[in-house]
Amino acid sequence: MIHYSLICDAGHSFDGWFRDSATFEAQAADGRIACPFCDSTGISRDVMAPSVARPRDKAAKKLRAKLRELHEEVVTQTEDVGERFPQEARAIEEGAAKRRAIRGHATFEEAKALLEEGIEILPLPGLPNDGN
Template sequence: MIRYSLICDAGHSFDSWFRDSAGFEKQAAEGQIACPFCDSTKIARDVMAPNIAKPRDDAAQDLRMKLRELHDTVVAHTEDVGDRFPEEARAMEDGETERRAIRGRATFEEAKALLEEGIEILPIPGLPSDSN
């Protein structure tokens, strides 16, 4: 697979993935690639910077280790309530259930609503993969 930066005849830039260079050429020649902004099918490759893997440095590796330790500590000391997170947070705030450390999932809209209701929450980002 190869990712190309593309540009349409109206100057809109976007990215797309192709099986290989020949796949891009064939699809572009047949008008099968459309600009997501204006639907133009006059598409060309845009200027791209090469993607060069950088060697890992010790500071980045140390930071990854500390993030993993922090993540593991949060997981070890909280209850996973999954998709019930918004309901559980509200129940604790309303005194319907005992206050405890919970974690789970909420959509952006659900998290925003909780904050607007004055319920303090803290997003926990996922861990970076080892390939990043």
């Protein structure tokens, strides 16, 4: 069995389990995989973070600590604009809002549109828990 993070053409993320990658490819091509949120059959594999280290490994613990430190630094040095992120990023780019570091939420389509408009954004991934 193989686990994939999947995304529909509307930007909804969900998980799926398949016998192998060929099974996923065949089912996706035949439209036999549907988004549980919108029933879209335009499905592709989403970016997945590989499992690299075990938490009991000293190097892994050190890396997790550094990731948490970096994440905390980003959070403390940015303003959370929440769901207004796409609009606020555009306003800053256009000079209609004060230039500052912001963070917030955007759908896949909103993030893609910002990048296509030449507005530089970076995802802030969640932190791994100690059980991963």
